[in-house]
Amino acid sequence: MKKIIILLISCFLLSSLLHADKYAGEFLNIGVGVKARALGNAFVALADDPTAVYWNPAGIYYCNNISFNIMHSEEYAGNLKYDAISAIYPLDDAKKFGFLITRTGISGIPLTKLEDPNDTVSVHNPPYAYKYVSDADYTGYLSFSSKLFTDISFGITTKLIYRTIGDIKASGIGLDAGFLYKINPSIQVGLNIRDAIGTSIWWKNGETETVTPNILAGASAKFVFPIINVPSRLLCQTDIYFENRDQAAQLSVGKASFDFHAGMLFNFAPFLSVACGIERENLTAGAFISYKNYTLQYAFENNPDLNNIHRISLGVEFIN
Numbered sequence: 001m002k003k004i005i006i007l008l009i010s011c012f013l014l015s016s017l018l019h020a021d022k023y024a025g026e027f028l029n030i031g032v033g034v035k036a037r038a039l040g041n042a043f044v045a046l047a048d049d050p051t052a053v054y055w056n057p058a059g060i061y062y063c064n065n066i067s068f069n070i071m072h073s074e075e076y077a078g079n080l081k082y083d084a085i086s087a088i089y090p091l092d093d094a095k096k097f098g099f100l101i102t103r104t105g106i107s108g109i110p111l112t113k114l115e116d117p118n119d120t121v122s123v124h125n126p127p128y129a130y131k132y133v134s135d136a137d138y139t140g141y142l143s144f145s146s147k148l149f150t151d152i153s154f155g156i157t158t159k160l161i162y163r164t165i166g167d168i169k170a171s172g173i174g175l176d177a178g179f180l181y182k183i184n185p186s187i188q189v190g191l192n193i194r195d196a197i198g199t200s201i202w203w204k205n206g207e208t209e210t211v212t213p214n215i216l217a218g219a220s221a222k223f224v225f226p227i228i229n230v231p232s233r234l235l236c237q238t239d240i241y242f243e244n245r246d247q248a249a250q251l252s253v254g255k256a257s258f259d260f261h262a263g264m265l266f267n268f269a270p271f272l273s274v275a276c277g278i279e280r281e282n283l284t285a286g287a288f289i290s291y292k293n294y295t296l297q298y299a300f301e302n303n304p305d306l307n308n309i310h311r312i313s314l315g316v317e318f319i320n
Contacts, residue, residue, distance in 0.1 A: 023243070025195060025211030027137045027163075031055075032084050032102060034071055034297035034313040038286025039263025040277025042237035045190035045218040047180065049315065050086035053098035053143045055216070056192045057155025058180035060096045060145035063088045065320055071313040076306045081105045098143035098157075105136040111166070133166035141176075151182045161201060174199030174211065186223065192216040215240040218261075225266065233265040235277075250280060275299075286311075293317045 033051035036043035043051070047059025050069040066089055073082040086100040110129035119125045138161070145155035154177070161172035178192040192215070199211035218237030225232040239259040241249065249257030263277030263284070271291060277284040279301060286299035294316050301309040 024201065024209040025199060025214075027104060028139065028159075028161075028194075028199075028211065029239075030082065030104065032071070032086070032100065033069070034286060034299040034311045035275065035288060037279070037301060037309070037311050038275035038277060038284055038288075038297075038299035039235055039265060040237075040261040040279040040284045042218055042220075042235040042261035042263040042277060044178075044192050044216040044237050045180070045188055045220040046233070046235055047178075047190060050088045050098065051084070051100070052088070052155075053086055053100040053141045053157060054102075056178040056180060056190045057098060057143035057145050057157045057176065058153040058178040058190065058192075060088055060098045060143055060155055061147065061153035061180070063096060064090055064093075065317050066090065067315065067317040069313055069315040071311060073309065073311040075309045079106055081107075082311075094146055096145045098141070098145070098155075100139075100141040100143075102139045102141075103136065105134060107132075107134040109133050109135060109166075135165045136163070138162040148179070153180045154178065155180075159199070161199070163201065163203075168203060168205055170201050170203040170209075172199055172201035172209075172211075187219070187221050189219045190217070212241065212243050214242065231267045233267075235261075235263045235265070237261040293319055 031037060031041045032054040035049060036051060036055060043055040047056040048062065050067050052059035068087045071084040075082060082104050084100065084102040089097045091097060109132060111131045111133060112127035113130050114121060114125055114127055116125045121127060140160045141157050143155055143157040145153060148154040157176040159174045163170040174195050175197050176192060176194045177196050180188060180190045182188045193213060194216065195211045195213050198213060201209040216237060216239055218235060220233055220235040222233045241257045242255050244255045245257035246252050250260055251258040259280055261279055263275060266274045268274065271289060273288040275286045282301050282303050284299065284301045286297065288295060288297045297313045299311040303309055
């Protein structure tokens with residue numbers, strides 16, 4: 001297993017030196033799940049539901065029952081439709097599998113022409129929409145998780161990508177590697193090396209894009225919130241990219257860029273939890289209601305620039 005870790009780190013360092021396309025994997029960075037969004041997308045160090053397949057496959061190890069989650073979201077004034085279905089299947093106590101499919105789509109994208117293609121654009125020669133197309137991105141994830149050491153679990157995820165923009169199509173393949181370290185019963189840290197060997201996307205028109213490896217790193221601490229005496233959890237996370245994002249990131253040092261997330265989870269009762277967080281500069285919140293083996297979740301993000309985001313999901317767990 002140590003040889004596998006060394007190999008992954010070597011591939012990560014090598015691929016970070018190879019040519020990659022800036023923002024080529026942005027559609028992979030939207031984030032999956034309602035609980036994660038309500039916590040400001042600070043989920044890599046918790047990853048305790050089927051969306052762990054995306055956030056940190058190492059978290060699958062601690063999910064002991066077969067479980068499913070279905071999510072729907074309409075974002076950016078309803079222009080972006082985002083759906084996901086995820087599942088966890090424990091093969092036995094030592095080996096767990098996870099599965100996730102996501103779809104993001106935008107319809108009604110206008111393709112334009114000039115009335116007179118031999119002239120420049122002007123008030124007398126305005127562009128007009130001659131055709132409307134759709135953009136859809138599908139990504140399938142398959143994860144495996146097990147124990148690495150007594151307090152450390154690991155997970156490997158293979159992802160398959162299928163993209164369409166109008167009549168142009170593309171396919172790709174990538175690999176994620178995650179680790180979860182339980183320092184003690186209250187504190188744990190998580191790490192997910194995404195696109196660890198560089199995710200390649202091949203377009204049918206002959207072009208190829210490469211997604212740069214990136215890192216999600218975070219920590220979470222469980223405690224009893226004072227005054228109200230409610231079991232709670234504090235989470236923080238840093239997303240690290242190596243694309244020289246400069247001012248597009250919250251912090252940039254050379255080619256490395258850093259975005260920050262934080263969240264608080266309050267477990268008021270076995271059937272009710274409330275969350276709040278900060279996703280970069282935007283405030284998030286959510287509520288989760290459980291009944292028997294079903295869970296209904298809702299999350300909200302205040303995004304003044306691109307309109308507010310609403311997400312809803314339904315989960316079911318088959319308890320042994």
